[in-house]
Amino acid sequence: MDSTFRRTPNIHLQDLIDGLTSGNRVFLSKSITLVESKREDDKKLGAELIDQIIGNTGKSLRIGITGVPGVGKSTFIEAFGKKLTAAGKEVAVLSVDPSSNRTRGSILGDKTRMDELSKDPNAFIRPSAAGSSLGGVASNTREAILLCEAAGFDIIIVETVGVGQSETVVKDMVDYFLLLMLAGGGDELQGIKRGIMEMADHIVINKADGSNIKAAKKAREDYKNAVHLFPPNESDWIIPVGVCSAIEKTGIDEVWIEIEKYESHIHGNGWFEENRKRQSIRWFHERIQAKLEETFYAKPNIKKEIKKREELISSQKLSVRKAVDELFS
Amino acid sequence: MDSTFRRTPNIHLQDLIDGLTSGNRVFLSKSITLVESKREDDKKLGAELIDQIIGNTGKSLRIGITGVPGVGKSTFIEAFGKKLTAAGKEVAVLSVDPSSNRTRGSILGDKTRMDELSKDPNAFIRPSAAGSSLGGVASNTREAILLCEAAGFDIIIVETVGVGQSETVVKDMVDYFLLLMLAGGGDELQGIKRGIMEMADHIVINKADGSNIKAAKKAREDYKNAVHLFPPNESDWIIPVGVCSAIEKTGIDEVWIEIEKYESHIHGNGWFEENRKRQSIRWFHERIQAKLEETFYAKPNIKKEIKKREELISSQKLSVRKAVDELFS
Numbered sequence: 001m002d003s004t005f006r007r008t009p010n011i012h013l014q015d016l017i018d019g020l021t022s023g024n025r026v027f028l029s030k031s032i033t034l035v036e037s038k039r040e041d042d043k044k045l046g047a048e049l050i051d052q053i054i055g056n057t058g059k060s061l062r063i064g065i066t067g068v069p070g071v072g073k074s075t076f077i078e079a080f081g082k083k084l085t086a087a088g089k090e091v092a093v094l095s096v097d098p099s100s101n102r103t104r105g106s107i108l109g110d111k112t113r114m115d116e117l118s119k120d121p122n123a124f125i126r127p128s129a130a131g132s133s134l135g136g137v138a139s140n141t142r143e144a145i146l147l148c149e150a151a152g153f154d155i156i157i158v159e160t161v162g163v164g165q166s167e168t169v170v171k172d173m174v175d176y177f178l179l180l181m182l183a184g185g186g187d188e189l190q191g192i193k194r195g196i197m198e199m200a201d202h203i204v205i206n207k208a209d210g211s212n213i214k215a216a217k218k219a220r221e222d223y224k225n226a227v228h229l230f231p232p233n234e235s236d237w238i239i240p241v242g243v244c245s246a247i248e249k250t251g252i253d254e255v256w257i258e259i260e261k262y263e264s265h266i267h268g269n270g271w272f273e274e275n276r277k278r279q280s281i282r283w284f285h286e287r288i289q290a291k292l293e294e295t296f297y298a299k300p301n302i303k304k305e306i307k308k309r310e311e312l313i314s315s316q317k318l319s320v321r322k323a324v325d326e327l328f329s
Numbered sequence: 330m331d332s333t334f335r336r337t338p339n340i341h342l343q344d345l346i347d348g349l350t351s352g353n354r355v356f357l358s359k360s361i362t363l364v365e366s367k368r369e370d371d372k373k374l375g376a377e378l379i380d381q382i383i384g385n386t387g388k389s390l391r392i393g394i395t396g397v398p399g400v401g402k403s404t405f406i407e408a409f410g411k412k413l414t415a416a417g418k419e420v421a422v423l424s425v426d427p428s429s430n431r432t433r434g435s436i437l438g439d440k441t442r443m444d445e446l447s448k449d450p451n452a453f454i455r456p457s458a459a460g461s462s463l464g465g466v467a468s469n470t471r472e473a474i475l476l477c478e479a480a481g482f483d484i485i486i487v488e489t490v491g492v493g494q495s496e497t498v499v500k501d502m503v504d505y506f507l508l509l510m511l512a513g514g515g516d517e518l519q520g521i522k523r524g525i526m527e528m529a530d531h532i533v534i535n536k537a538d539g540s541n542i543k544a545a546k547k548a549r550e551d552y553k554n555a556v557h558l559f560p561p562n563e564s565d566w567i568i569p570v571g572v573c574s575a576i577e578k579t580g581i582d583e584v585w586i587e588i589e590k591y592e593s594h595i596h597g598n599g600w601f602e603e604n605r606k607r608q609s610i611r612w613f614h615e616r617i618q619a620k621l622e623e624t625f626y627a628k629p630n631i632k633k634e635i636k637k638r639e640e641l642i643s644s645q646k647l648s649v650r651k652a653v654d655e656l657f658s
Contacts, residue, residue: 277643292621314606319379
C-alpha cells in the first residue's frame with residue numbers, strides 16, 4: 001500500500017479528508033498508509049489528518065477478538081462479520097500482529113483468510129501494520145480505528161494474533177473483548193493465560209460441531225464455574241460463556257445478542273465513556289514514554305556507550321546505578 | 330532505619346565498607362538504608378558504596394519464593410531458612426512489596442512473621458523498601474542483594490507478596506524461582522496466573538499435612554501433568570513438583586535437594602552465568618527508562634501541560650499524536 005500512496009505524493013490533505021469521510025475505501029487505505037508511514041513528511045501530514053478528523057471519531061463499537069492460534073479466529077470473524085453486514089452494519093477488520101510484515105503479502109494473507117468478507121462491499125479488511133515494536137504497531141492500529149470511524153464504520157473488529165502481549169494491547173483499545181476458546185484440556189492445554197480470561201467480556205467456545213459438541217458444552221460449564229471465581233471487573237459485568245461453530249455458523253447470533261446486552265449495560269453505568277477516556281489517556285502516556293526512549297537512543301554514540309557499559313556491568317566491573325548516572329551526566 | 334542512618338551523617342564510606350564486608354549486620358542495615366535513601370547526598374554516597382563493592386558480589390545463590398497470600402510463605406521461609414542455617418549457611422531474607430511502608434512498622438511485621446529465623450545469628454531479615462513504584466522498590470532490592478553478598482551471605486531469599494507484578498520482577502533478580510501452591514481448586518481458585526507457573530523452577534504444594542495430605546498429593550499429580558504441557562524453559566529444566574508442610578517441617582529437605590540439582594544443572598549448561606548477565610543488562614535498561622521518565626516529569630509545568638492535554642484528548646478535541654508532538658516541541 002505504501003507504494004500506492006507514494007505514487008500520489010501531491011495529494012492534498014483536504015482531498016484525503018473528503019474522500020475518507022465520504023467512506024471511500026481507497027482513501028481510507030491511503031489514510032491508514034499515511035499514518036503508518038515513517039517518512040518525516042508523511043508524519044507531518046498524518047498528524048494533520050488525524051487531528052482534523054478526531055472530532056469525527058468514536059462513534060463505532062470497538063470489538064477485540066482473541067484466542068490462541070488454531071482456535072478459528074478468522075473463520076469466526078468471517079461468519080460474524082457477514083452476519084453484521086447482512087444486518088446493515090459497516091464492518092472494519094483490523095489486526096495487531098507485531099510479527100507481520102506488509103511486504104510479505106499479509107494483505108493477501110488476511111483477505112484469503114476471510115474470503116467472503118473481503119468481497120463484501122460493507123466490509124473493510126486491513127492487516128496489521130508492520131513494525132518492530134508492539135507499542136508502535138498498536139498505536140498505528142489505534143489510529144486506523146479512528147480513520148475507520150471517520151469513514152463511517154459502525155463496528156471495528158480488532159483481531160489479535162493470540163500470542164505474546166498482543167491481547168493486552170488490544171484489550172486496551174476496544175470496548176468489548178471476546179475470547180475464543182477450544183473445548184478440552186483446560187486452559188493449560190490452550191496456552192491461555194488466566195489474566196486473559198479475566199480480561200474477557202465474553203468467552204465463547206468455538207468448534208462446537210460434530211463429535212465435539214459434547215466436549216464444548218462441558219467446557220462451557222467448566223468456564224462458567226471458573227468465571228465465578230474471578231474478581232469483579234471494572235465494568236461490573238459477569239462474563240457470559242457460550243459455544244459456537246464458526247464453520248457451521250451456529251451460535252453466532254447469540255454472540256451478537258450478548259454484545260448488545262453488554263453495550264447497553266456499559267452505556268447504562270457509564271463504563272463505556274469512562275473506559276474510552278482512560279484508554280486514550282493511557283495511550284497518550286505510552287506515546288510519551290516511547291518518544292522519550294526514541295529520543296534518547298537516537299543520541300550520537302549512545303548505543304556505543306550503552307554497549308560498553310553493558311559489558312562492564314555483566315562482568316561486575318560497573319554498577320547499574322553508576323552506569324546510569326554516567327549516561328545521564 | 331532511616332533515622333538510625335541519619336543519626337550518623339559523618340560516617341565514612343570506608344568504615345561502612347569495612348563494616349559491611351566484615352559481615353557486621355548493623356553496617357549491612359545501614360548500607361541498605363543508604364542505597365534506599367532518596368536524599369541527594371545519600372544517593373551520591375550510595376552510588377559510591379555500590380560501585381566499591383560490586384566486584385565483591387554475585388557469589389550467593391539467589392532464591393525467589395512466591396505464592397498467593399495465605400499459601401504460607403513466611404512459615405515456609407522460616408522452616409527452610411532454619412534448615413539452611415543449621416547446615417552452616419548464612420541466609421538473608423529480603424522481600425519485594427510495593428505496598429509496604431517502612432514507617433508502618435513492616436520490619437516488626439516481618440520479624441514476628443519469622444520469629445525463630447529473626448533470632449538466628451546466621452540469618453538476616455530485611456523487609457521490602459518502601460516506595461511508590463514497583464520498579465524503584467525492585468531496584469532497591471537488587472542493590473540489597475548485592476550488599477548482602479558483599480557481607481558474605483551464601484543464600485539470598487527474596488520473597489514476593491504474590492500479588493500484582495511482583496512475581497515478575499523477583500523472577501528477574503533470582504537464580505531459582507520457587508512457587509508455593511495450595512491443594513484443591515486448581516489455579517483459578519488460587520489466583521495463580523499460568524505465566525507464573527511457567528516462570529517457576531520448582532512447584533511445591535504446601536500444607537500437605539493432616540487431612541490435607543491426600544489432596545496435596547492429588548494436586549502434585551495434576552501439576553506434574555500441567556508442567557509437561559509447558560514450552561521448554563530457557564534453562565532447559567523440567568519443573569519438579571513436590572509437596573511439603575512448612576508447619577510440620579516435612580518435605581523441606583527435598584526442596585533443598587531439588588535446588589542443589591538445579592544449581593549443578595545450570596552451572597553445567599551455562600545458564601547460571603548467562604541468566605545473571607541478562608538480568609543485570611535488563612536492570613540497566615529499566616533504570617535508563619525510569620530515569621528518562623523521572624527527568625521528563627520533573628520539567629516545570631509539565632504536569633500542568635499534560636493534564637490540559639489529557640482533558641482535550643478525552644473530549645476528542647486533540648489527537649494523541651499531536652499532543653505528544655506539542656509536548657516535545
